[in-house]
Amino acid sequence: MTTPRILVLATGGTIAGQAGDAMRADYRPGQIGIETYLEQASVLGIAAEFTGRQIANIGSEDIDASIWSRLHAEIDLAMRDDSVDAVIVTHGTDTAEETAFLLDLTLPSTKPVVLVGAMRPADAVGYDGMRNFANAARVAGDAEAPGRGVLVVMGDRVHSARDVRKAETRATEAFRGFPRESVAIVTPSRLDWFGAPWRVDDTASLRFLPLPEVPILAIYAGMSAAAASRQLSDDPAGIVVSGVGEGNMPDPVRQVLVQHARRGALVVRASRTDQGLVDPVPDDLEDGFVAARALGPPKARVLTALLVANGISDPAKAQRYFDER
Numbered sequence: 001m002t003t004p005r006i007l008v009l010a011t012g013g014t015i016a017g018q019a020g021d022a023m024r025a026d027y028r029p030g031q032i033g034i035e036t037y038l039e040q041a042s043v044l045g046i047a048a049e050f051t052g053r054q055i056a057n058i059g060s061e062d063i064d065a066s067i068w069s070r071l072h073a074e075i076d077l078a079m080r081d082d083s084v085d086a087v088i089v090t091h092g093t094d095t096a097e098e099t100a101f102l103l104d105l106t107l108p109s110t111k112p113v114v115l116v117g118a119m120r121p122a123d124a125v126g127y128d129g130m131r132n133f134a135n136a137a138r139v140a141g142d143a144e145a146p147g148r149g150v151l152v153v154m155g156d157r158v159h160s161a162r163d164v165r166k167a168e169t170r171a172t173e174a175f176r177g178f179p180r181e182s183v184a185i186v187t188p189s190r191l192d193w194f195g196a197p198w199r200v201d202d203t204a205s206l207r208f209l210p211l212p213e214v215p216i217l218a219i220y221a222g223m224s225a226a227a228a229s230r231q232l233s234d235d236p237a238g239i240v241v242s243g244v245g246e247g248n249m250p251d252p253v254r255q256v257l258v259q260h261a262r263r264g265a266l267v268v269r270a271s272r273t274d275q276g277l278v279d280p281v282p283d284d285l286e287d288g289f290v291a292a293r294a295l296g297p298p299k300a301r302v303l304t305a306l307l308v309a310n311g312i313s314d315p316a317k318a319q320r321y322f323d324e325r
């Protein structure tokens with residue numbers, strides 16, 4: 001096996017963060033540049049050739065459309081560049097699931113794209129970033145990695161972009177997947193896939209286009225129609241409902257959303273619960289709603305915004321994208 005040539009696109013995050021004191025809890029993300037980072041990684045003996053490119057150096061809570069656009073353009077180019085075998089994106093963990101899913105939906109799956117972060121800064125006791133990075137390189141360089149869409153490597157687990165979410169604020173094993181908990185276990189010395197690649201096509205599902213504002217409407221006990229109307233007063237083209245239980249909401253709120261759907265908004269019912277399926281119900285047909293299926297509100301929002309950007313606001317057509325696995 002030839003040594004994999006991996007392009008590392010750095011955006012910042014805790015993996016590049018520093019506290020200034022190994023015992024401190026607080027730290028600043030995005031302090032270490034990718035050249036310095038790769039120098040530090042070079043002593044590990046990872047079997048790969050890295051080329052680093054700094055896209056941004058921020059906490060991922062500040063990720064925005066311009067950084068997403070640059071990331072997508074660089075990876076799209078890398079997909080056609082014979083001198084690049086795989087791409088690693090170093091990223092904050094707070095919004096890793098949204099970035100990974102957005103890229104997963106808008107890129108072909110011909111070459112591995114692996115997103116990696118850390119829960120502790122580089123100078124903390126128990127820094128997890130170098131292990132996660134070494135694991136990410138093992139996944140990115142693996143012959144069986146293509147055809148699985150964008151992957152997220154954290155805490156010795158490999159997650160698919162569609163399944164993954166950050167489920168804990170601080171633990172190093174902070175990421176979970178649903179419905180697939182993870183698609184592989186990885187350590188710096190070993191990688192075990194739990195199944196075959198599932199995206200054997202190499203086309204992207206949707207075009208990467210400027211995304212409209214799509215709010216998430218958080219449902220709570222006793223929510224009023226007026227509260228819902230206030231939050232939707234600018235008539236967004238897409239709305240994700242973070243509903244109670246299986247995507248439910250008080251009837252007065254539902255009526256507000258029916259009006260928005262009737263005016264052409266793409267309205268998607270997701271659930272505020274930790275995980276689980278939200279399936280279509282007969283009322284959805286009449287109300288013009290879409291069911292988010294396995295996607296929680298943050299990733300349902302990414303897909304809804306992309307669908308609207310691609311001119312897909314018909315509920316029946318949109319439902320097919322939420323039904324995909």
Ligand code: DAS
Pocket residue numbers: 012013014015029058059060061091092093094095117118119
């Ligand atoms: N600093 C937060 C972020 O950039 C957390 C992290 O990186 O883990 O998302």
